[in-house]
């Protein structure tokens with residue numbers, strides 16, 4: 001444990017004083033690790049440029065606030081990148097849930113104002129909702145990184161969203177009740193660092209208050225917690241057994257460990273099948289939308305062609321009738337010259 005002491009929780013109406021579990025999700029390179037480090041006030045996670053992804057697995061680090069409250073920060077790899085393998089993603093999700101045993105107090109969706117918002121980022125929210133239910137959006141907070149670049153351009157977050165907010169991002173912000181915060185992870189200004197982390201933690205407090213102090217949990221959390229508690233209790237029980245040889249005790253422990261690992265495997269498989277089902281459904285939906293767009297474009301093109309053809313024919317008709325009129329005029333007998 002270590003890191004900076006932050007004064008975000010010394011407000012009179014701050015919610016429960018238990019530990020807080022914050023999970024950062026987002027596309028590789030959006031600045032999850034850098035944001036996690038800003039929250040922790042120390043370089044706990046590796047953060048650097050690279051398209052292949054620096055964070056390879058979920059990891060948890062913690063810090064203590066001024067009021068003595070512990071904040072657990074879980075950094076994740078790019079779970080919703082289109083290149084991510086479902087088996088790996090499911091294992092990581094189960095691992096992350098295992099770390100936040102008591103539930104998740106806030107999910108931080110990390111976007112970067114330095115990278116263009118992508119389709120897959122828009123789809124990620126639907127995957128999260130499919131895996132964890134619509135309730136998960138009550139726990140979401142959007143974090144935009146790259147505050148320094150906006151500042152360099154003399155822009156605010158509102159200016160940026162005014163010019164650069166595609167429909168799926170708008171929908172995400174609406175789903176989160178517009179809970180969003182801008183982070184400059186590059187700043188060396190201690191006051192600025194404290195202020196942006198304080199703002200985020202205030203949003204976390206409001207999320208906790210709105211959810212009546214209850215962190216997000218579901219049947220996956222419950223199953224994993226039950227399994228881990230059972231393993232721990234039986235290990236204690238086995239340790240206290242009398243009249244058994246060392247070998248028998250070690251065999252019993254191995255059996256317990258194996259049954260726990262089997263349960264983890266089953267849970268991971270369940271998450272994987274849900275994930276595959278959702279991804280297939282989303283891909284189908286995207287393909288259908290694409291097809292509908294193509295059809296609409298085709299119909300518009302056809303209508304345009306038809307109307308071009310009509311215009312061409314009308315112009316031809318007009319020119320023909322002008323020519324005919326001129327010919328008639330030319331053929332008509334000329335009036336005698338008044339001078340003669």
Ligand SMILES: Nc1nc2c(ncn2[C@@H]2O[C@H](COP(=O)(O)OP(=O)(O)OP(=O)(O)O)[C@@H](O)[C@H]2O)c(=O)[nH]1
Pocket residue numbers: 026027028029030031032033034035046047048049050052053054055076077078145146147148149183184185186
């Ligand atoms: N200018 C600027 N760069 C940032 C900011 N936040 C993160 N970065 C940079 O963005 C790059 C990626 O940051 P990471 O924290 O490694 O991103 P990540 O989402 O954790 O990426 P993976 O660990 O690879 O999944 C690094 O070069 C960071 O220094 C920011 O607020 N401003």
